[in-house]
Amino acid sequence: MxxxxxxxxxxxxxxGIKALQGVTFDVEEGTITALIGPNGAGxxxxxxxxxxxYKAQSGQLEFEGKSHKVDISKLLGSTFHWQQLxxxxxxxxxxxxxxxxxxxxxxxxxxxxxxxxxxxxxxMTVLENLLVAQHQNVSKNVLASLFGLNSFTTKENQAxxxxxxxxxxxxxxxxxxxxxxxxxxxxxxxxxxxxxxCIHPKLICLDEPAAGLNPNETADLSALIMKIRRDFNVTVFxxxxxMSMVMKISxxxxxxxxxxxxxxxxxxxxKSNRTVISAYLGEEG
Amino acid sequence: MSSRNQxxxxxxxxxxxxxxxxxxxxxxxxWQLQGYEVSGSILRAFRVSLALAVLRVIIMGINSRRQNNxxxxxxxxxxxxxxxxxLSGIFQWENHNQGTKLLLSAALFVAVIAPxxxxxxxxxxxxxxxxxxxxxxxxxxVVGLAGLLDLGFVAFYAVGAYSYALGAEHLGIGFWGAIPxxxxxxxxxxxxxxxxxxxxxxxYLAIVTLGFGEIIRxxxxxxxxxxxxxxxxxxxxxxxxxxxxxxxxxxxxxxxxHEFLGIEYSSDYRYMFIYATLLLVVACTIFAxxxxxxxxxxxxxxxxxxxxxxxxSLGINHVTVKLSAFAMGASIAGVxxxxxxxxxxxxxxxxxxxxxxxxxxxxxxxxxxxxxPGVIMAAIVxxxxxxxxxxxxxxxxxxxxxxMVVMMIWKPRGMMANVRGRxxxxxxxxxxxx
Ligand SMILES: Nc1ncnc2c1ncn2[C@@H]1O[C@H](COP(=O)(O)OP(=O)(O)OP(=O)(O)O)[C@@H](O)[C@H]1O
Ligand SMILES: [Mg+2]
Numbered sequence: 183m184x185x186x187x188x189x190x191x192x193x194x195x196x197x198g199i200k201a202l203q204g205v206t207f208d209v210e211e212g213t214i215t216a217l218i219g220p221n222g223a224g225x226x227x228x229x230x231x232x233x234x235x236y237k238a239q240s241g242q243l244e245f246e247g248k249s250h251k252v253d254i255s256k257l258l259g260s261t262f263h264w265q266q267l268x269x270x271x272x273x274x275x276x277x278x279x280x281x282x283x284x285x286x287x288x289x290x291x292x293x294x295x296x297x298x299x300x301x302x303x304x305x306m307t308v309l310e311n312l313l314v315a316q317h318q319n320v321s322k323n324v325l326a327s328l329f330g331l332n333s334f335t336t337k338e339n340q341a342x343x344x345x346x347x348x349x350x351x352x353x354x355x356x357x358x359x360x361x362x363x364x365x366x367x368x369x370x371x372x373x374x375x376x377x378x379x380c381i382h383p384k385l386i387c388l389d390e391p392a393a394g395l396n397p398n399e400t401a402d403l404s405a406l407i408m409k410i411r412r413d414f415n416v417t418v419f420x421x422x423x424x425m426s427m428v429m430k431i432s433x434x435x436x437x438x439x440x441x442x443x444x445x446x447x448x449x450x451x452x453k454s455n456r457t458v459i460s461a462y463l464g465e466e467g
Numbered sequence: 468m469s470s471r472n473q474x475x476x477x478x479x480x481x482x483x484x485x486x487x488x489x490x491x492x493x494x495x496x497x498w499q500l501q502g503y504e505v506s507g508s509i510l511r512a513f514r515v516s517l518a519l520a521v522l523r524v525i526i527m528g529i530n531s532r533r534q535n536n537x538x539x540x541x542x543x544x545x546x547x548x549x550x551x552x553x554l555s556g557i558f559q560w561e562n563h564n565q566g567t568k569l570l571l572s573a574a575l576f577v578a579v580i581a582p583x584x585x586x587x588x589x590x591x592x593x594x595x596x597x598x599x600x601x602x603x604x605x606x607x608x609v610v611g612l613a614g615l616l617d618l619g620f621v622a623f624y625a626v627g628a629y630s631y632a633l634g635a636e637h638l639g640i641g642f643w644g645a646i647p648x649x650x651x652x653x654x655x656x657x658x659x660x661x662x663x664x665x666x667x668x669x670x671y672l673a674i675v676t677l678g679f680g681e682i683i684r685x686x687x688x689x690x691x692x693x694x695x696x697x698x699x700x701x702x703x704x705x706x707x708x709x710x711x712x713x714x715x716x717x718x719x720x721x722x723x724x725h726e727f728l729g730i731e732y733s734s735d736y737r738y739m740f741i742y743a744t745l746l747l748v749v750a751c752t753i754f755a756x757x758x759x760x761x762x763x764x765x766x767x768x769x770x771x772x773x774x775x776x777x778x779x780s781l782g783i784n785h786v787t788v789k790l791s792a793f794a795m796g797a798s799i800a801g802v803x804x805x806x807x808x809x810x811x812x813x814x815x816x817x818x819x820x821x822x823x824x825x826x827x828x829x830x831x832x833x834x835x836x837x838x839x840p841g842v843i844m845a846a847i848v849x850x851x852x853x854x855x856x857x858x859x860x861x862x863x864x865x866x867x868x869x870x871m872v873v874m875m876i877w878k879p880r881g882m883m884a885n886v887r888g889r890x891x892x893x894x895x896x897x898x899x900x901x
Contacts, residue, residue, distance in 0.1 A: 233780060234779075235776070235779075284779060285780065286784050286785065290782040294780070297777070301780075302773075302774070303769070303773035303777065304774075305772075306766075306769055306770065306773060307887050314767065317766070320762070320763045334762070380781070
């Protein structure tokens, strides 16, 4: 199968803490890949590197983007060399990536994410949350919008439509005019996933989507994740502590401990892996 | 058939408006003060009511055109696959409730007819109020929508005012040229300020912008040769098609406004002209800002205020969004500055002290962060009330402070809190579906 995301030898440290020490694995296209590990293992740090919020000290991050292959660490900019002053292309690249660059370019290349502690636009309505996410598809022409020209309204209507449809799929249709911050916790989690899907990602990274949900909601969420993989044609990369859910939905599991990959494989392989049992699963039984 | 119905509707509405305004406004419009005598003329009342009726019909016409423009939208391919409930319908945003709409139109109406009754003094108060409305709308973009606390907003106001005065002196830029020039220059400075503060939030941002405002004021104060320093600088009076509003023409063989029309000179014409242009500019700004709020850039501003990290995760370029907010807000303040200079005829740095920034911020916060009608209301209240309270001039700041505190306790989200857009989806009628 085609490799969508290749992570090679990723190292990240915060001061003295070595959060990641040479993490290597890949995510195959069309799969649900889970990243598990005890608290503080560095899972969220991997996500932050993949989505361009942290810059890794060393290592390779390659993503098979919407249009072409992207090197994620390059999008985040590099240190300035004085030679760049003399080459227009070098200067342009530096400006583009360092001054205007950053994680939004990673998102534009096709990686969407949700956050461990939900980050919705709390004072905006549910529908507006989805419209914000579709900014790339709506017309940015100020004049067209001022005079309500067709080019503007057509695209605006399409964005509305997609937003409304997503709300239906995530059973949030009746809450579309409520403020996002007023929704219940489970709904907020769903809305965050819906919002991430709005940017037409190839890869969606979910950081503990089932945290704080009851068993029923978790089961619904599992079904939903399977459904979006099928209907939206995305690859799902998920961090989760709920083992029953992970074992049920994932095709491939990567186990992280103290910033190192200690095991990879199918759920069965991981379940029976001795290192994993002693480091992590052992606690449960 | 429907067009005939529409015509009947127009006539009915027009007549109703005519009679209503004749009854309510008639007595007001008919009486006219001449010297010490009051004279009545039924014709005047008739004319005013007729004008209103025509206006009403025109507005109806525009509205119905807009209704027709609203397009029906079919679902995308997606929902047939997913099998969700059909969502076809006519989309329509509902941003303000009926009350605010009514209030805004009432305010506009008062603004249009006030100069007919108030005279010179009312005009000057009105001009000040409008300038603060502009400033409030500008800062509302930066603080209310984008959530970037800016304590040095007055700097852009100063830049606008000085670019008119200095532009006229050194570059020969007239009043009309100065408006885009000042807007552009202020926007440029806004971007310049935005770059160093891109990675700052809250308190730090506030301090840096405060410093920026002071720097601009100090430059204006100390660069004697260029800006005239504390003594200030003369700003030319505005002109209309080259006609000046002065007693005698400033330039050789120029014509002044009163000579051109063959009427007596009066400073009222200048005020009236500034008032009218300002009203137009304010109306355009309100229109533009409320449109922007509902398009991608406005939504991005608000999203940035809510959560910058989430914005980035959705592919929104936070740099350009911040720059655009600063630039838009600054350019509106620049335009306000041009009007201030043109109205005062003279400017010096004391008009651009930190107190001004604080006042503009108070307007935005009191009105309701992000709420356009609220900001307009607050700007008018905060400029007109001090005029009404002239007797208590010494206590003005005290009253201002107390009312601030009371407001924040009583209504922490402002006089008219920002109303979120509600989406109305009108289902398509059965007949339309064949
Ligand atoms: N921004 C940061 N600054 C300093 N240290 C950090 C930062 N982010 C993460 N760390 C450290 O890196 C290590 C890994 O953290 P990370 O958040 O990736 O763990 P995690 O596997 O997601 O844990 P959890 O299951 O609790 O979410 C921790 O020791 C944490 O303290
Ligand atoms: Mg985590």
